[in-house]
Amino acid sequence: MSAIADVARIAGVSKSTASRALSGRGYVSDATRERVVQAATDIGYVVSSNAASLVTGQTRNVGVVIPYVNRWFFAEVLDGIESTLIGAGYDLTLYRLSSDAEQRRRIFDYFLVRKRVDAVIAVGIELTAHEVDQLRSLGKPIVGLGGAIDGIPTLNIDDVEAARLATTHLISLGHRRIMHLGGDQEEQMDFRVHAQRLAGFRLALADSALERFGSFRAVPFSIPGGYTMALQVLADPRLRPTAIVAGCDEIAIGVIIAARQLGIQVPSQLSIVGIDGHDLSPMFGLTTLEQFPARQGAMAANVVLDRLSGHAEEPIDNRITMPVAFAVRTSTTAPPADDSAGDAVAV
Amino acid sequence: MSAIADVARIAGVSKSTASRALSGRGYVSDATRERVVQAATDIGYVVSSNAASLVTGQTRNVGVVIPYVNRWFFAEVLDGIESTLIGAGYDLTLYRLSSDAEQRRRIFDYFLVRKRVDAVIAVGIELTAHEVDQLRSLGKPIVGLGGAIDGIPTLNIDDVEAARLATTHLISLGHRRIMHLGGDQEEQMDFRVHAQRLAGFRLALADSALERFGSFRAVPFSIPGGYTMALQVLADPRLRPTAIVAGCDEIAIGVIIAARQLGIQVPSQLSIVGIDGHDLSPMFGLTTLEQFPARQGAMAANVVLDRLSGHAEEPIDNRITMPVAFAVRTSTTAPPADDSAGDAVAV
DNA sequence: GAAAAATATGGAACCGGTTCCATATCGCCG
DNA sequence: CGGCGATATGGAACCGGTTCCATATTTTTC
Numbered sequence: 001m002s003a004i005a006d007v008a009r010i011a012g013v014s015k016s017t018a019s020r021a022l023s024g025r026g027y028v029s030d031a032t033r034e035r036v037v038q039a040a041t042d043i044g045y046v047v048s049s050n051a052a053s054l055v056t057g058q059t060r061n062v063g064v065v066i067p068y069v070n071r072w073f074f075a076e077v078l079d080g081i082e083s084t085l086i087g088a089g090y091d092l093t094l095y096r097l098s099s100d101a102e103q104r105r106r107i108f109d110y111f112l113v114r115k116r117v118d119a120v121i122a123v124g125i126e127l128t129a130h131e132v133d134q135l136r137s138l139g140k141p142i143v144g145l146g147g148a149i150d151g152i153p154t155l156n157i158d159d160v161e162a163a164r165l166a167t168t169h170l171i172s173l174g175h176r177r178i179m180h181l182g183g184d185q186e187e188q189m190d191f192r193v194h195a196q197r198l199a200g201f202r203l204a205l206a207d208s209a210l211e212r213f214g215s216f217r218a219v220p221f222s223i224p225g226g227y228t229m230a231l232q233v234l235a236d237p238r239l240r241p242t243a244i245v246a247g248c249d250e251i252a253i254g255v256i257i258a259a260r261q262l263g264i265q266v267p268s269q270l271s272i273v274g275i276d277g278h279d280l281s282p283m284f285g286l287t288t289l290e291q292f293p294a295r296q297g298a299m300a301a302n303v304v305l306d307r308l309s310g311h312a313e314e315p316i317d318n319r320i321t322m323p324v325a326f327a328v329r330t331s332t333t334a335p336p337a338d339d340s341a342g343d344a345v346a347v
Numbered sequence: 348m349s350a351i352a353d354v355a356r357i358a359g360v361s362k363s364t365a366s367r368a369l370s371g372r373g374y375v376s377d378a379t380r381e382r383v384v385q386a387a388t389d390i391g392y393v394v395s396s397n398a399a400s401l402v403t404g405q406t407r408n409v410g411v412v413i414p415y416v417n418r419w420f421f422a423e424v425l426d427g428i429e430s431t432l433i434g435a436g437y438d439l440t441l442y443r444l445s446s447d448a449e450q451r452r453r454i455f456d457y458f459l460v461r462k463r464v465d466a467v468i469a470v471g472i473e474l475t476a477h478e479v480d481q482l483r484s485l486g487k488p489i490v491g492l493g494g495a496i497d498g499i500p501t502l503n504i505d506d507v508e509a510a511r512l513a514t515t516h517l518i519s520l521g522h523r524r525i526m527h528l529g530g531d532q533e534e535q536m537d538f539r540v541h542a543q544r545l546a547g548f549r550l551a552l553a554d555s556a557l558e559r560f561g562s563f564r565a566v567p568f569s570i571p572g573g574y575t576m577a578l579q580v581l582a583d584p585r586l587r588p589t590a591i592v593a594g595c596d597e598i599a600i601g602v603i604i605a606a607r608q609l610g611i612q613v614p615s616q617l618s619i620v621g622i623d624g625h626d627l628s629p630m631f632g633l634t635t636l637e638q639f640p641a642r643q644g645a646m647a648a649n650v651v652l653d654r655l656s657g658h659a660e661e662p663i664d665n666r667i668t669m670p671v672a673f674a675v676r677t678s679t680t681a682p683p684a685d686d687s688a689g690d691a692v693a694v
Numbered sequence: 695g696a697a698a699a700a701t702a703t704g705g706a707a708c709c710g711g712t713t714c715c716a717t718a719t720c721g722c723c724g
Numbered sequence: 725c726g727g728c729g730a731t732a733t734g735g736a737a738c739c740g741g742t743t744c745c746a747t748a749t750t751t752t753t754c
Contacts, residue, residue, distance in 0.1 A: 014703065015704090017704070026703095027702050029701080029702060051709090055708070055709045
């Protein structure tokens, strides 16, 4: 409807002056600017971002590709990204990438490249070299979150170390028969989170020469996943460990619920440690290694914004390791005195 | 870089013919189309959606305003919307609307109106008349989800009826001392979900002339919210009801966890019914009135797409009531035989 | 006080497509 | 076989801004 030409006419200036007055770049006298702004307000003028983007080549829009929006970690990350972007005047276009390869290709070829976004944040998605090249050749900053991607800056926690720390905590309390309920290797995300946490678990055991006391069960990365497996594992005295390292807090919470149901005291009869710092963890007194996904999202957004503002020159390949915090609550303590470190399934 | 002009040159045709060949509208001979498409593929041409939008006035982008992304209901809705839009070739731009009035105004004035979106889906947000007018005057379809907004199509479940049904279920099982743990009226969303569910609860009691046996406590709409309050309420024999109607499944789950902790048998000593159909509800055997937020999101997206394709003429003001389903599980049964319907705090 | 620099403004080109209009060719009908 | 409608294509205008360049005015500098 109303174009900048209308504003210019009403204010009695040229299009170019009106543009300068409204966008704030270039010389405009105060008096003129005032008249233009007034005219714009009067007729309810808003710039067409399409027209602006067409000539500037910038959309002030960041694409976020993410595998889930309805899982705690990803929802938190998304929240953090959104807040940061909106604060900087950027829009966020959401692409929930399913595992369908065809759909994934379409999103890349058809949506992302379409000059609709200035940059891309890939959350929990391992981009292929081709995908990275595609974006890079368009000069669009890319940042990965949740794991390493070759050739682009990525942020993530050290999952191996996290699991190692959690496990070491139990070992230092005196536990030996420790079980890891972690994610199924088959079902894991692009980034090898499940594998890495399992590796950290094994590493800790190896450090204390306790490999033969450790065991591992694969479960879905959810509360019901932990719950269901725990009902089986805890009910069987031969299988029952004195402590469990959960692959994530959801699993840990499921275990706690199952333990309570089975009448097993936590932590006196069973210690449980989680990884993540889920919202529900404090309520269950869960000792856990907290990461802060919302902050990670905000940080990823900030890295992207830095790149976009041209401040940071792209150092091709840098990894930022995000901090974690160990929250010791009431789900872990020393093992029962009568524990005799019986036979356990070897890892 | 490579514009349609390049494609045209390589294919040996004019810009206009190239445009017709690629966009599929207007006459182009098969042979020519083939050459153009080949040329486009060769040089990796993708249309500039900005340029296209500028002239067509369509962005193939839908804005979603939503108060949270990290809460179950909203995350599910978002998921449903996203799947549907991407399937139809539309982008989704996410605006997480905080309660900050200033930020909200900015998002409307600055982002949404900026000709960046073809339509808006407002989830759990009550748009003001001014906001509706703004969008409407731009000819952009708007659809609300989660409650009624004057003048635009909205989808939502009948929250009064949902709570009434849940409560009636308990009454028909023989319960009289029924407590409602619902959302705080002060803290509720724009749509009066909390108030409506409370109203439905009272309606059911009134239907059976049981008002004086009912009671109400306000809690945060979360698992810890239900848990914390339940610990207080259930511990006090004078307060303890024989059944609880939770304002949402999260609260109900919190109550179940608290009850187990206090050694109160569910359902034999305490029946609990929820509203929502949360992912975790089956695991807790929670009887609940299920709604299906992902489907609601998909439906909202479809309504918007219909409007955009021009099929459905805008009938100004229609409300679509979404279906719910009563999932009876193991958290509800008849009250203990010895219940003497003691004095309860009146509603 | 003249030259240089900074400020202010307008005109026109341009971003990369789509679409209207004009022109040309072709097939088919009476 | 003249004429009409369908098909095919090119030229040019246009969408709504931004920005380069030229010109004019003011301010600063020596």
